[in-house]
Amino acid sequence: MTNSAGARSSLRHRMIMKRIGILNGGGDCPGLNAVTHGVVGAANTLGWEVVGFRDGFEGLLPPGDYKLLKRSKTQGILKLGGTILGTTNRGHFSSKQGAGETVGIERQLIEDAKKTIHQLGVEALIVVGGDGTLSTALQFQRAGVPVIGVPKTIDNDLQATAMTFGFDSAVSTVVDALDRLHTTAESHKRVMVVEVMGRHTGWIALFSGIGGGADIILIPEIPFHYSSIAKAIRKRESEGNHTTLVVVAEGAAPEGGHQSVESNEGAGEYRLGGIGDRVACEIERLTGKETRSCTLGHLQRGGSPTSWDRVLATRFGVKAVHLIRDGCFGHMVSYQSYQVGSVPIEEAVEKLKLVDPNGEVVGTARAVGISFGD
Ligand code: F6P
Numbered sequence: 335m336t337n338s339a340g341a342r343s344s345l346r347h348r349m350i351m352k353r354i355g356i357l358n359g360g361g362d363c364p365g366l367n368a369v370t371h372g373v374v375g376a377a378n379t380l381g382w383e384v385v386g387f388r389d390g391f392e393g394l395l396p397p398g399d400y401k402l403l404k405r406s407k408t409q410g411i412l413k414l415g416g417t418i419l420g421t422t423n424r425g426h427f428s429s430k431q432g433a434g435e436t437v438g439i440e441r442q443l444i445e446d447a448k449k450t451i452h453q454l455g456v457e458a459l460i461v462v463g464g465d466g467t468l469s470t471a472l473q474f475q476r477a478g479v480p481v482i483g484v485p486k487t488i489d490n491d492l493q494a495t496a497m498t499f500g501f502d503s504a505v506s507t508v509v510d511a512l513d514r515l516h517t518t519a520e521s522h523k524r525v526m527v528v529e530v531m532g533r534h535t536g537w538i539a540l541f542s543g544i545g546g547g548a549d550i551i552l553i554p555e556i557p558f559h560y561s562s563i564a565k566a567i568r569k570r571e572s573e574g575n576h577t578t579l580v581v582v583a584e585g586a587a588p589e590g591g592h593q594s595v596e597s598n599e600g601a602g603e604y605r606l607g608g609i610g611d612r613v614a615c616e617i618e619r620l621t622g623k624e625t626r627s628c629t630l631g632h633l634q635r636g637g638s639p640t641s642w643d644r645v646l647a648t649r650f651g652v653k654a655v656h657l658i659r660d661g662c663f664g665h666m667v668s669y670q671s672y673q674v675g676s677v678p679i680e681e682a683v684e685k686l687k688l689v690d691p692n693g694e695v696v697g698t699a700r701a702v703g704i705s706f707g708d
Pocket of ligand 1: 361423487488531532533635
């Protein structure tokens with residue numbers, strides 16, 4: 335380390351933080367409580383207090399909706415699904431609208447939130463969220479609030495981190511469902527179409543499809559043709575396979591077609607949904623095979639985190655506190671090459687992390703005979 339780097343580093347270590355804040359934003363996912371547990375544990379070890387804001391950024395609006403979190407009060411939450419703090423993916427601070435366009439948060443709202451932060455003596459804020467929440471966090475950072483981001487989402491669609499916590503739990507729930515759906519589909523020699531979440535990316539569909547033994551996987555990154563899906567099913571029939579399991583990501587669409595939007599009411603992003611039913615209808619029409627569709631919906635976000643997500647979330651929470659200790663504000667915790675490090679929040683939110691249609695994972699799926707309907 336150079337002298338000036340050493341001086342900077344020791345200066346950072348001399349910063350004495352008394353109180354930090356934490357909030358969740360966006361849709362919930364398994365592991366949020368494990369992050370809170372990690373943050374409170376690491377902060378208390380340094381002698382700091384933690385204020386937990388309720389319902390995302392909404393809890394910052396005056397007079398503030400918050401609770402003091404202590405290690406004694408967060409014991410046992412590590413394994414719990416949901417979040418003891420609450421969250422929202424709508425409300426005043428939604429920085430993503432419609433099909434995912436970024437919008438600026440009203441300046442006055444941020445100023446009001448800053449008042450709460452200052453009045454409580456909160457010196458830095460840990461924001462746990464996906465791309466929408468972290469885009470809002472960036473606007474707070476630019477308005478002078480020292481912020482650290484923690485990447486959360488079952489969709490795993492954030493750039494600059496190989497994984498978000500919540501993804502493994504969601505995939506594991508889907509794989510469990512596929513195992514069950516397989517048995518009933520086999521009994522009836524049916525086609526079973528399973529719609530999964532993931533918004534504009536196919537990570538959940540791809541990983542759960544491979545793990546759950548799907549025959550066809552449809553993802554937004556690879557536009558599909560109904561005729562190719564029907565062809566793959568007929569081929570399976572001719573080979574004596576009378577059951578086909580199709581996993582379709584909610585954001586998938588046919589070549590030249592549009593995503594299926596379930597609802598575009600209210601603030602925030604459109605809600606995707608309905609593609610599973612459409613695919614099932616078309617399969618039945620084109621192949622004559624009895625076909626059923628099943629939408630897993632919010633089951634994918636519920637329940638306890640897997641052991642992987644518990645550990646990852648704990649590492650993220652502890653790292654977030656250590657980034658505050660080191661004065662690395664405006665950074666997001668990131669998982670790369672088996673290590674937890676950090677990147678500027680800008681890098682994480684500039685665009686979504688998509689599945690590479692020519693990448694190794696898609697190649698693995700194709701190698702074992704999975705069709706992408708292309
Ligand atoms: O981003 C997480 C996610 O579960 C997406 O996969 C899904 O499209 C969306 O949230 C559902 O949001 P809501 O909870 O508003 O229905």
